[in-house]
Amino acid sequence: MSHPLVQLAVEESENPLVPPIPELIIGLLAFIIVFGFLAKKLLPNINKVLEERREAIEGGIEKADAAKAEAESVLEQYKAQLAEARHEAARLRQEATEQGAAIIQEMKAEGQRQREEIIAAGHAQIEADRKAAAGALRRDVGKLATDLAGKLVGESLEDSARQSRTIDRFLDELEDGASKTEATR
DSSP states (O other), X not given: OOOHHHHXXXXXXXXXXXXXXXXXXXXXXXXXXHHHHIIIIXXXXXXXXXXXXXXXXXXXXXXXXXXXXXXXXXXXXXXXXXXXXXXXXXXXXXXXXXXXXXXXXXXXXXXXXXXXXHHHHHHHHHHHHHHHHHHHHHHHHHHHXXXXXXXXXXXXXXXXXHHHHHHHHHHHHHHHHHHHHHHHO
16 A cells, blocks of 8 residues: 555646646547548538628628619709799699680670660660650650640640640650750759
C-alpha cells in the first residue's frame, strides 16, 4: 500500500488540465471528422439557404421599389384625373349658368311677347267694345232724339234715311266739340 504522500506526489506530476496524449489524438481526429462532415454536408446547405434568403430580400426590396413606383404613378394619375374632373365640373357649372341665363332671357322675351299680345288683344277688344257701344249709343240717342224732336215739332220723323243723317251730323258735332275741348286743355 502506498502511502498517501506518495500518491499525492504522483498526482501532482500529472496536470489535470492537460489530457493524456492518446486522448488528445483521438479527440483531435474526432473533431476533424465532425468538422469535415459539417463542412461537406451542412455548410453548402447553410450557404444555399443564406443565398436564397439574400435573393428573396433583394427581390422583395426590388418588388417594394416597383410597387412604390407603381403606387406613385397611380397617385399621379389619380391626381390628374381629379384635376380633370374638377375642371370638367367647373366647365359644367359655367355651362349650366350660361344655359340658365339664356333660358331666363328667353322666358323674359316670351313673357314680353305674350304681354304685348295680351295688351294688343285687350286694345282690340276695347276698340271693338267701344265701337259697339258707340253704335248702340248712336242708335239709342238717335231714337231718343228723333222721338223728342217729333214731339217738339208735332209730327213723326220716321224717315230712316233722314233720321240717320240728322243723328250722324248731331253726334259728329258733339265729338268735334269734345275733341276741341280736350285739345285746349
